[in-house]
Amino acid sequence: MTTARAFIGLGSNAADRDQQTGRALAALDRDGVRVAGAGGLVLGPYEPLTPGAGDVLNTVAEVRTTLAPPALLERLQAIERDAGRTRDEPHQRALDLDLLAYEDRVIDEPGLRVPHPRCTQRRFVLDPWSDVAPTFVVPASEATGRAATVVEHAASQGGPALTRHALPDFAERGKGIRILRTRDDLGHWRATQEGTVGVLMTMGALHAGHAANMQRAAAECDVALATLFVNPLQFGADEDLDRYPRTFDDDCALLLEHGATAVYAPEPSDLYPEGFATYVDPGGAAQGYEGAERPDHFRGVATVVLKLWQRTRPDRVYFGRKDAQQVAVVTQMARDLDLEGDIVVCPTIREPDGLALSSRNRYFDNGERARARALSAALAVMGAHAADGVTTAATLEAAARAHLTGSVDAIDYVAVVDADTMTPVAELTGPALAVAAARIGSVRLLDNLWIAPPVRSAVEA
Numbered sequence: 001m002t003t004a005r006a007f008i009g010l011g012s013n014a015a016d017r018d019q020q021t022g023r024a025l026a027a028l029d030r031d032g033v034r035v036a037g038a039g040g041l042v043l044g045p046y047e048p049l050t051p052g053a054g055d056v057l058n059t060v061a062e063v064r065t066t067l068a069p070p071a072l073l074e075r076l077q078a079i080e081r082d083a084g085r086t087r088d089e090p091h092q093r094a095l096d097l098d099l100l101a102y103e104d105r106v107i108d109e110p111g112l113r114v115p116h117p118r119c120t121q122r123r124f125v126l127d128p129w130s131d132v133a134p135t136f137v138v139p140a141s142e143a144t145g146r147a148a149t150v151v152e153h154a155a156s157q158g159g160p161a162l163t164r165h166a167l168p169d170f171a172e173r174g175k176g177i178r179i180l181r182t183r184d185d186l187g188h189w190r191a192t193q194e195g196t197v198g199v200l201m202t203m204g205a206l207h208a209g210h211a212a213n214m215q216r217a218a219a220e221c222d223v224a225l226a227t228l229f230v231n232p233l234q235f236g237a238d239e240d241l242d243r244y245p246r247t248f249d250d251d252c253a254l255l256l257e258h259g260a261t262a263v264y265a266p267e268p269s270d271l272y273p274e275g276f277a278t279y280v281d282p283g284g285a286a287q288g289y290e291g292a293e294r295p296d297h298f299r300g301v302a303t304v305v306l307k308l309w310q311r312t313r314p315d316r317v318y319f320g321r322k323d324a325q326q327v328a329v330v331t332q333m334a335r336d337l338d339l340e341g342d343i344v345v346c347p348t349i350r351e352p353d354g355l356a357l358s359s360r361n362r363y364f365d366n367g368e369r370a371r372a373r374a375l376s377a378a379l380a381v382m383g384a385h386a387a388d389g390v391t392t393a394a395t396l397e398a399a400a401r402a403h404l405t406g407s408v409d410a411i412d413y414v415a416v417v418d419a420d421t422m423t424p425v426a427e428l429t430g431p432a433l434a435v436a437a438a439r440i441g442s443v444r445l446l447d448n449l450w451i452a453p454p455v456r457s458a459v460e461a
């Protein structure tokens with residue numbers, strides 16, 4: 001079912017107007033409607049000025065909905081009724097919910113006019129609206145009597161001064177995670193952030209590994225943003241781009257729960273508009289292992305990371321050690337291309353049996369899942385032998401291969417490498433990274449583990 005983007009104006013001039021608004025947002029957020037964000041609460045005179053109407057408290061909510069416009073309007077009216085709105089006293093509005101816009105649709109039917117006829121004239125609508133969707137274009141319509149208007153532009157056209165109120169509970173709980181769909185939305189959001197900004201780049205289908213990284217970003221930075229984009233450039237022709245899991249609503253919920261304030265989830269055309277023709281060609285750390293197995297993979301990764309980096313302007317960017325070569329490639333790129341901001345590498349989060357969490361683990365059937373634990377176990381074997389004093393990489397690799405044989409369907413590589421350069425280490429003289437990739441059924445598994453020779457005491461040395 002397709003999900004439409006719509007905007008709802010919420011207003012109240014009742015004595016308990018803050019609570020009314022908070023309750024209405026919560027009531028909106030169910031059964032086919034999800035509140036994606038809410039603008040600030042503004043208080044000011046009703047427009048056009050109406051004696052006796054008093055000041056009105058307003059906000060605008062951005063929603064994703066599977067309801068068609070008439071059904072959505074019905075929902076709004078039901079919420080108004082439940083809030084005790086009557087038509088007896090025309091100026092008393094316990095709660096006033098308006099369907100401001102529904103995608104770029106123009107509807108002019110008795111009782112249902114979209115965009116809302118006065119939505120581009122009221123400062124108390126435009127101000128909070130431009131908090132959530134500054135670049136939204138309100139389509140031209142006879143009802144509004146205006147040409148197509150960008151929300152932020154209309155908001156800048158003046159009107160009575162408004163006071164800003166604290167957000168209602170609902171928004172404070174973080175219900176208002178900002179979903180930024182376009183470069184302009186992101187740019188506007190970024191320009192208004194204060195303090196340090198942490199960025200977590202993901203392809204969605206999020207799990208507890210992403211959650212831990214998000215939580216860390218939120219803890220270490222004033223503001224944390226996640227990007228959610230399945231990057232076509234990093235998938236080979238025979239890879240799983242089309243079937244890559246997409247779980248947008250669950251992802252937003254997880255990000256919100258772990259401290260994200262906003263998520264940038266663009267369409268491919270927003271990042272790669274027509275005519276896009278410049279790519280990052282990473283050498284060095286990108287060459288072996290994943291780079292050899294998946295030609296152009298790191299070219300796609302480096303290109304998207306550079307673009308997201310430029311657009312989000314992070315103080316800190318969080319990557320998972322799980323994709324160790326990606327960390328090496330991105331670190332090298334940041335150094336070579338003078339990117340501002342620090343890279344923070346987060347430890348790998350694993351299932352209790354050692355399997356590294358991965359969005360692709362959901363492809364396993366039961367038998368495959370049972371066999372999958374062999375990969376982390378093989379790396380652990382290398383770690384144990386190294387700790388016992390085996391320092392020759394070839395010997396460690398042979399032990400891992402022996403462990404994998406019979407469990408996995410194919411071994412792509414097993415190696416001991418320098419984590420910064422991703423070049424092979426022949427003799428272990430200090431900590432190094434054991435890396436491995438193998439196939440089980442249709443899934444390609446990737447993992448790594450720090451290994452080190454035994455620590456010799458000063459007396460022994």
Ligand code: AMP
Pocket residue numbers: 201202203204208209210213318319320321322323346347348349350356357358359
């Ligand atoms: P992905 O969405 O798979 O591109 O991953 C997004 C980020 O999360 C990357 O920096 C990954 O390295 C990181 N990540 C993936 N799996 C894990 C994991 N099991 N533990 C920690 N971080 C992870």
